[in-house]
Amino acid sequence: MADLCSTMEIIEKIHLGQHGPLVSKLGLGCMRMSSVWGGQASDEQESIATIQAALDSGINFLNTGDFYGAGHNELLVGKAVKGRRDDAFISVKFGAIFYNGSWLGLDLRPVAIKNFINYSLVRLGTDYIDLYQPCRMDGSVPVEDIIGTISDLVKEGKVRHIGVSEITPEQLHQANAVHPISALEIGYSLADRQIESELLPAAKELGVAVVAFANTAEGLLTGQMKAPLPAGSYQAHFSRFQGDNLVQNLAKVEVLKELAAAKGVTPVQLAIAWVNVQGEHIMPLVSMSKRTRLPENIGAMSIQFTPDEISRLNTTFAPGAILGGTYLQR
Numbered sequence: 001m002a003d004l005c006s007t008m009e010i011i012e013k014i015h016l017g018q019h020g021p022l023v024s025k026l027g028l029g030c031m032r033m034s035s036v037w038g039g040q041a042s043d044e045q046e047s048i049a050t051i052q053a054a055l056d057s058g059i060n061f062l063n064t065g066d067f068y069g070a071g072h073n074e075l076l077v078g079k080a081v082k083g084r085r086d087d088a089f090i091s092v093k094f095g096a097i098f099y100n101g102s103w104l105g106l107d108l109r110p111v112a113i114k115n116f117i118n119y120s121l122v123r124l125g126t127d128y129i130d131l132y133q134p135c136r137m138d139g140s141v142p143v144e145d146i147i148g149t150i151s152d153l154v155k156e157g158k159v160r161h162i163g164v165s166e167i168t169p170e171q172l173h174q175a176n177a178v179h180p181i182s183a184l185e186i187g188y189s190l191a192d193r194q195i196e197s198e199l200l201p202a203a204k205e206l207g208v209a210v211v212a213f214a215n216t217a218e219g220l221l222t223g224q225m226k227a228p229l230p231a232g233s234y235q236a237h238f239s240r241f242q243g244d245n246l247v248q249n250l251a252k253v254e255v256l257k258e259l260a261a262a263k264g265v266t267p268v269q270l271a272i273a274w275v276n277v278q279g280e281h282i283m284p285l286v287s288m289s290k291r292t293r294l295p296e297n298i299g300a301m302s303i304q305f306t307p308d309e310i311s312r313l314n315t316t317f318a319p320g321a322i323l324g325g326t327y328l329q330r
Contacts, residue, residue, distance in 0.1 A: 011024050011026055011057060011059060011298065011301065012024075014209065014280060015209070015281075016089075016131070016182045016183050016209045017161065017180065017181065017183060018180070018206075018207030019180070020182040021130075021160075021161070023060060023061045023089050023283070024089075024283075025276070025283055025284075025301060026061075026276075026283065026284055026286065026297065026298065026301050027061035027284070027285040027286070028051065028054045028059050028061065028062050028285075028286065028287075028288065029063045029285045029286060029287035029288075030051065030062060030063060030073055030077055031063070031064070031065065031287060032287045032289055033050075033073060033076055034068045034076065035069050035072070036068055042290075043289075047080075047289050048076065048079055048080045050290060050293075051077065052080055053294055054294060055084065055087045055088060057294060060087060060089045061283065061285075062077055062080075062088050062090050063091045063211070064077050064090065064091070064092055064093070065092065065093035065094070065135060066093070066116055066119065066120050066123075067093075067095075067097070067098055067135075070098070074092070074120055074123035074124050075123045077124060078123055078125040078126070079125075081124075081126075088130075089130045089131070090124060090126070090129055090131070091129075091130065091131040091132075091133070091163060091183070091185075091211070092124075092129050092132055092133070093134070093135040093165055093185070094113065094116045094120070094132070094133070094134060095107060095108050095113075095116075095134045095136070105138075106135070106136065106137075106138050106140060108137065108140060108141040108146050110141075110146075110148075110149040113150065113153075114149065114153075117129070117132065117159070127158070128158055128159065128160055129159050129160070130160045131159075131160070131161045132150055132161075132162060132163065133150075133162065133163035133164050133183070133185065134146055135166065136166040137171055143171055143174040143175050143178070144174065144178050146175075147179050150162050150179070151178060151179040154179070161182040162175075162179050162180070162182060163181065163182055163185060163211070164184055165185040165186065166186060167184070168199070169198045169199050169202035172184060172199070172206065172208065173202065173206070176206050176208070181206065181208050183208060183209045183210070183211050184199070184203050184208050184209070184210050185213065186210065186212065187212070187213055187214040188213075188275055188278075188282075189212075189214055189217045189271060190217070190221060190256070190271060190274055190313060190317040191221060191317060191322040192214065192322070193317070193318075193319040194319060196319060200279075203281070204279070204281065209282075209283060210279070210281060212282055212283065213287075214326070215271050215272045215285075215286060216268055216272075217271075217322070217326060218235050218238065218241075220240065220241070220249060220250075220322070221267060221268070222267055222268050223256065223257045223260070223267030223268070225241075225246075225250060225253070227246045229241055238324065238325065239324035239325055240322065240323065240324030240325055240326050241324070242324065245323040245324040248323055249323055249324070252321060253267070255312065256270055259309060263303070265299070268296065268300070269297075269300035272284045273300045273301070273305070274305075274310075274313060276300065276301055276303075277304075284300075284301075
């Protein structure tokens with residue numbers, strides 16, 4: 001714990017949205033603590049201990065979804081924050097419908113939202129959710145109806161702040177016109193920079209904080225990946241990790257590994273640090289299910305770059321430089 005204690009003080013706080021609450025600049029993604037996409041669940045006691053150690057270290061932003069492990073993830077978070085609810089800022093996504101691990105679609109109807117939140121409150125063992133957000137929007141229900149329904153939940157005291165996830169700049173403007181949006185959750189990394197052209201500027205203009213997940217691009221930026229991938233790797237579903245795409249992408253990752261070695265840090269830390277320095281309103285959301293991961297991830301938040309280092313990374317990983325994608329259209 002000595003390493004963890006020595007890094008505790010570096011977790012700074014940022015405002016979630018223009019007038020939102022103060023939250024840690026580093027967020028903890030809890031999804032992988034549950035069985036998602038048919039994978040194996042992590043050790044539950046270790047996961048709970050990891051959440052509690054994160055809270056002890058100053059990371060108070062906990063990200064979950066009501067469909068992660070069919071409610072298992074919310075139950076897990078609920079156990080971890082029991083007796084210390086005020087220490088945690090809980091973000092919950094809703095709207096995705098799964099059956100036997102298979103995606104069936106979205107249900108964003110107002111009647112469904114009112115049903116979803118009551119189940120979430122029971123599983124989390126709380127009477128309010130700090131940040132509540134649709135996991136994405138597909139046009140099946142008007143943006144105004146979705147956000148309007150959550151706004152009613154704010155008035156009832158069941159929700160404190162409203163967020164959105166994986167949406168377009170136009171949808172962000174529509175949502176914010178109904179009720180102030182505190183946070184936009186979206187994938188962002190050196191390998192995935194397409195949001196820089198329109199979505200990031202829209203969020204900044206509206207004063208919306210950005211909760212950036214997939215900082216290591218599904219493992220590409222960890223420096224541990226080799227081509228070809230082992231049989232059964234979940235990443236093999238994505239075009240980015242197939243054939244010559246993977247070979248060319250890993251050649252670019254060598255630059256990240258070289259820079260990391262020169263700075264005495266890991267490629268993972270450098271990938272998180274790059275996201276962190278993209279703006280005061282941007283929060284890296286890092287998934288981990290073991291306490292041993294905390295010191296490395298917290299340490300990434302204090303890494304600074306020289307102009308030359310930033311230039312080299314931005315050139316090597318220019319938008320579009322990484323071949324293939326990791327987004328599964330559903």
